[in-house]
Amino acid sequence: MRCEDPxxxxxxxxxxxxxAALNATLSDPPVIQPLNLMLDLAGEAMRARLFVVQDxxxxxxxxxxxxxxxxxxxxxxxxxASGRYRYEGRAFRVAPAGALDSHPEEFLxxxxxxxxxxxxxxxxxxxxxxxxxxxxxxxxxxxxxRLGDVALFGAVLSSLDVAPEVAGRLVRALGRPRQxxxxxxxxxxxxxxxxxxxxxxxxxxxAAMAAIEAIWAQKDLEPIGGRGAAEIAERxxxxxxxxxxxxxxxxxxxxxxxxLALSGAPQDVLSDVKTLTGGAAxxxxxxxxxxxxxxxxxxxxxxxxxxxxxxxxxAFGYYDGFLFEVLSASLPADAPLAAGGRYDGLxxxxxxxxxxxxxxxxxxxxxxxETGR
Amino acid sequence: MSDxxxxxxxxxxxxxxxxxxxxxxxxxxxxxxxxxRGYTAVLKGAPGITVQxxxxxxxxxxxxxGDVHLGVTGEDLLRERSEDIDARVMLLRPLGFGSAxxxxxxxxxxxxxxxxADVDEVAHDYLARTxxxxxxxxxxxxxxxxxxxxxxxxxxxxxxSAGATEGAPAAGSAELIVDIxxxxxxxxxxxxxxxxxxxxxxxxxxxxxxLTAIWSSAxxxxxxxxxxxDEQAGLVAQLDR
Numbered sequence: 001m002r003c004e005d006p007x008x009x010x011x012x013x014x015x016x017x018x019x020a021a022l023n024a025t026l027s028d029p030p031v032i033q034p035l036n037l038m039l040d041l042a043g044e045a046m047r048a049r050l051f052v053v054q055d056x057x058x059x060x061x062x063x064x065x066x067x068x069x070x071x072x073x074x075x076x077x078x079x080x081a082s083g084r085y086r087y088e089g090r091a092f093r094v095a096p097a098g099a100l101d102s103h104p105e106e107f108l109x110x111x112x113x114x115x116x117x118x119x120x121x122x123x124x125x126x127x128x129x130x131x132x133x134x135x136x137x138x139x140x141x142x143x144x145x146r147l148g149d150v151a152l153f154g155a156v157l158s159s160l161d162v163a164p165e166v167a168g169r170l171v172r173a174l175g176r177p178r179q180x181x182x183x184x185x186x187x188x189x190x191x192x193x194x195x196x197x198x199x200x201x202x203x204x205x206x207a208a209m210a211a212i213e214a215i216w217a218q219k220d221l222e223p224i225g226g227r228g229a230a231e232i233a234e235r236x237x238x239x240x241x242x243x244x245x246x247x248x249x250x251x252x253x254x255x256x257x258x259x260l261a262l263s264g265a266p267q268d269v270l271s272d273v274k275t276l277t278g279g280a281a282x283x284x285x286x287x288x289x290x291x292x293x294x295x296x297x298x299x300x301x302x303x304x305x306x307x308x309x310x311x312x313x314x315a316f317g318y319y320d321g322f323l324f325e326v327l328s329a330s331l332p333a334d335a336p337l338a339a340g341g342r343y344d345g346l347x348x349x350x351x352x353x354x355x356x357x358x359x360x361x362x363x364x365x366x367x368x369x370e371t372g373r
Numbered sequence: 374m375s376d377x378x379x380x381x382x383x384x385x386x387x388x389x390x391x392x393x394x395x396x397x398x399x400x401x402x403x404x405x406x407x408x409x410r411g412y413t414a415v416l417k418g419a420p421g422i423t424v425q426x427x428x429x430x431x432x433x434x435x436x437x438x439g440d441v442h443l444g445v446t447g448e449d450l451l452r453e454r455s456e457d458i459d460a461r462v463m464l465l466r467p468l469g470f471g472s473a474x475x476x477x478x479x480x481x482x483x484x485x486x487x488x489x490a491d492v493d494e495v496a497h498d499y500l501a502r503t504x505x506x507x508x509x510x511x512x513x514x515x516x517x518x519x520x521x522x523x524x525x526x527x528x529x530x531x532x533x534s535a536g537a538t539e540g541a542p543a544a545g546s547a548e549l550i551v552d553i554x555x556x557x558x559x560x561x562x563x564x565x566x567x568x569x570x571x572x573x574x575x576x577x578x579x580x581x582x583x584l585t586a587i588w589s590s591a592x593x594x595x596x597x598x599x600x601x602x603d604e605q606a607g608l609v610a611q612l613d614r
Contacts, residue, residue, distance in 0.1 A: 040506060044530055178523075225480030349504070
């Protein structure tokens with residue numbers, strides 16, 4: 001397993017200081033986390049990055065790949081409505097094949113997670129400001145800030161009157177470029193039904209269910225696989241509806257493509273988005289961004305170093321709103337010094353109450369790496 | 374005497390018989406040393422080669438690790454080792470036997486599901502409705518992950534299965550399976566159907582070379598006993614890179 005060099009105590013103190021100033025409780029969550037939960041949240045593709053451990057009975061768990069889920073679980077166990085947690089410890093990720101030294105498999109991570117405080121541009125700025133100052137504490141002069149917003153994409157789609165189920169899938173695919181382009185291609189086409197499917201889709205619900213059950217009986221099929229006649233009938237009806245009206249019109253597709261091509265200085269990108277759509281949802285999202293940028297400036301972030309990229313998202317992340325990462329010109333683009341954002345949806349998926357959530361993590365060894373030598 | 378070239382061959386079953394027939398057609402006879410249960414053998418007519426008799430799965434592992442130079446095993450077993458197996462093992466020649474397809478199969482009762490795109494939609498609905506992910510029973514976790522990713526399907530979970538995978542949907546432990554099939558009759562008997570675009574790999578037994586093994590120049594030239602001129606040249610070019 002590839003480890004990283006330790007960061008000298010004074011350097012670590014300096015990197016930690018901006019996070020420690022956030023008035024959060026120091027938390028020490030378990031290194032070993034439930035494997036099933038991690039895979040349910042992040043998807044099967046995450047498995048290749050996890051160190052899986054087994055006890056003697058063969059039950060599987062994994063070493064924490066980051067702290068977000070581990071801290072969120074602690075928070076919900078505590079039962080409190082709101083909480084601020086700071087962490088400092090090692091996390092573990094299997095390096096992809098051919099990875100460089102910038103991807104050790106055991107690494108130090110420090111960070112903060114805030115649950116249950118009202119979501120606001122100011123709250124976002126507080127977290128991003130602390131992460132930026134921590135990243136700057138290593139003395140690197142070549143930092144840049146990459147900003148994104150998963151929710152802005154959703155707001156643009158909503159402003160374009162894209163059907164909610166289509167929009168939901170596109171938003172979730174934002175961090176996976178290949179899946180996104182597959183979905184966009186597919187959504188621009190008519191859904192094809194074969195003769196049997198079309199016949200069933202044309203029936204009222206009860207008759208459609210009866211027709212499906214008749215096919216099962218006639219072919220002597222066991223209805224295995226956990227989907228009943230009702231669900232199959234519903235999906236065929238939805239497919240038939242989609243076939244009558246393409247899921248995305250050519251005009252919608254064109255605007256989405258133009259939106260996804262935007263990247264540059266945050267102010268410029270935001271004004272470009274404004275010209276793409278005048279819908280209420282998009283305008284509200286743009287107003288939040290104006291407040292966020294003002295907050296970043298106040299927090300001491302150098303916005304001349306920032307870009308807003310409409311495609312920026314994370315394949316394994318839980319982020320569903322604004323997100324960021326801090327990069328260094330002397331480190332690979334897939335090795336951020338710090339990263340974070342808003343992930344309000346995670347709390348519900350963890351079985352807790354719906355709660356706002358924002359946080360950041362900093363990798364001290366990347367922040368410090370060259371400046372200390 | 375210099376170290377021999379190690380060739381790994383299947384130790385049992387139909388694959389072993391087919392391997393012996395193939396070697397005989399090339400003019401070699403496999404002679405197990407000592408008792409008939411031996412795990413090493415010699416190739417009569419090829420003195421520089423030592424044969425190790427292993428299970429097909431162990432041969433794939435030994436080629437990957439560089440414990441043997443050449444081996445005969447299923448392409449499915451090699452591809453399941455790792456996504457980047459081509460960097461460590463070179464497939465030299467499909468041998469025309471041991472054919473089987475690795476496929477994605479869904480319940481036949483799902484009359485609305487014929488393609489991976491359907492699976493993606495159903496998986497998405499399933500996640501939205503139940504909060505859980507569609508489960509795929511398989512022993513081919515790496516092939517499954519790569520194939521599903523290529524089709525943009527993400528809302529699923531793999532349920533590792535050691536055996537009798539085709540029974541998982543009926544038993545309620547998974548909704549789909551990825552498994553190997555030759556005729557499809559076992560799938561049909563279990564009320565499963567292969568998706569139209571669900572063939573992950575058309576596998577067969579392959580003669581393969583380990584790129585991670587240490588090859589002396591004697592071993593490189595000794596491979597000529599088994600390989601064609603072109604195959605040997607291709608292998609040496611790979612090894613020297």
